[in-house]
Amino acid sequence: MEIIAFSKAMYSTWIYYSPDRVLFDCGEGISTMLTNKLFAVKKIFLTHSHADHISGLWGFLNTRSSAMGERDKPLEIYYHKDAQMIKDYLNFIIGTGSRLKYDLSFHEIDVGEKIVLKSGKMNRYIVPFETDHMINEVTLGFQINETRKRLKGKYQSLDQTEIRKMIKEMGRDQLTEEYTHSLLTMSGDGNVIADEYFQNTSTLLHECTFLDSDDRRGDKHTEIGELLEKVKRFKPKKLIIYHISGRYLPNLKERMREIGKKLKQEGIDFSYVNPSKICRF
Numbered sequence: 001m002e003i004i005a006f007s008k009a010m011y012s013t014w015i016y017y018s019p020d021r022v023l024f025d026c027g028e029g030i031s032t033m034l035t036n037k038l039f040a041v042k043k044i045f046l047t048h049s050h051a052d053h054i055s056g057l058w059g060f061l062n063t064r065s066s067a068m069g070e071r072d073k074p075l076e077i078y079y080h081k082d083a084q085m086i087k088d089y090l091n092f093i094i095g096t097g098s099r100l101k102y103d104l105s106f107h108e109i110d111v112g113e114k115i116v117l118k119s120g121k122m123n124r125y126i127v128p129f130e131t132d133h134m135i136n137e138v139t140l141g142f143q144i145n146e147t148r149k150r151l152k153g154k155y156q157s158l159d160q161t162e163i164r165k166m167i168k169e170m171g172r173d174q175l176t177e178e179y180t181h182s183l184l185t186m187s188g189d190g191n192v193i194a195d196e197y198f199q200n201t202s203t204l205l206h207e208c209t210f211l212d213s214d215d216r217r218g219d220k221h222t223e224i225g226e227l228l229e230k231v232k233r234f235k236p237k238k239l240i241i242y243h244i245s246g247r248y249l250p251n252l253k254e255r256m257r258e259i260g261k262k263l264k265q266e267g268i269d270f271s272y273v274n275p276s277k278i279c280r281f
Contacts, residue, residue: 001203001281006033007242008275009209009221012052015242015273016041017144017184020117020124024142024186030056031063033278039069043115044077045126047188048139049085058093065100074103078115080128080138081108111138123147124183129197133190133220141188143197149176185236189243192222198234207243208272211255215247228259232266239263240281242273249276 002018012027016034021042028051031038038060047053057077065071079086090106109115111130118124124146133139150156155163155175166175182201187193189207198204209221216223221243231239248255252274260270273279 003203003205003240003281004034004037004278005205005240005242005273005281006030006278007207007244007273009243009245010052011246011275012056013189013243014053014056015186015205019183020144022117022126022144025053026056026060027052028055031059031067036067036069038064038067039071039073041075042073043117044075045128045140045142046077046079046083046086047131047141047186048080048134049083049089049137050134050189053189054086054089057089058096061093061100061104065102071101074105076105076107078107078109078128080140081110082138085137111140117144129193131188131190131193133188139188139190141190141193141197142186143182143201144184146181146183147178148181149178151175152177187222190220190222192226192230195230195234198230198236201236203238203240204231204236205240205242208241209243209245211244211248215245224259228263231263231268235266235268238269238271240271240273244272244275246275 003015005015007013012029013025014027014030015024016037017024021040023041023044025047026044064075109128111128113128115126117126124144127143127145128140129143131139131141152175184203184205185197185201187206206227207222208224208227210216210223213223213225256272263270271281
């Protein structure tokens with residue numbers, strides 16, 4: 001798994017998930033920072049219309065058409081069906097008369113809809129969910145899920161020799177069941193996401209604007225204390241926090257080190273997107 005990300009609260013946020021060539025949000029400066037990696041992106045999923053999450057789209061779309069790379073690869077952009085400000089911005093970009101060298105398609109989606117990423121033995125798809133961030137617009141988080149198979153509970157205690165024998169006699173399908181595994185949950189902006197999106201996820205990418213509760217104004221961004229409370233309860237394998245306010249940069253490394261130590265005791269791998277640079281995981 002490779003994740004490349006830049007996120008500084010109120011300035012710019014974008015997160016590239018390499019295994020499925022998916023980009024979450026498209027903040028300012030992305031073309032300069034992502035460089036030729038932008039040609040690898042197949043799908044862009046937008047969480048909401050705030051400028052720090054979509055202002056890099058104009059540059060991204062045009063750079064992908066003019067820079068040195070595979071400029072004919074199609075690109076798809078997904079956003080909530082009622083996100084009028086995103087629609088207006090995309091209409092503005094297209095209205096500038098740019099002649100793109102690739103097929104660009106727009107997809108209006110709704111909460112709970114499945115967008116297929118891969119199909120075959122293991123179907124992989126993205127499901128958007130609603131977050132608590134804006135008053136006048138539905139804002140989204142995204143979960144990448146995969147359909148897998150496992151032994152039914154009553155067979156899991158058997159040894160491998162016996163299992164192989166039963167597969168030969170009964171067929172694999174009689175012994176197995178399908179289940180949904182969450183590879184990655186991306187919170188988007190807003191308050192701590194609902195419990196159901198913490199459950200059974202391997203990697204949780206969650207916004208964490210405030211590291212001190214006294215700095216929090218209003219209730220539309222996450223504070224570290226309330227996030228860690230849920231993380232310790234549901235125990236994702238890996239937690240990556242992003243959208244950290246730049247005010248914490250002077251002693252950020254020390255604070256993150258302390259959080260990492262505490263989460264390691266809980267069996268949770270911890271990382272963060274430093275708001276001063278591109279980060280890779």
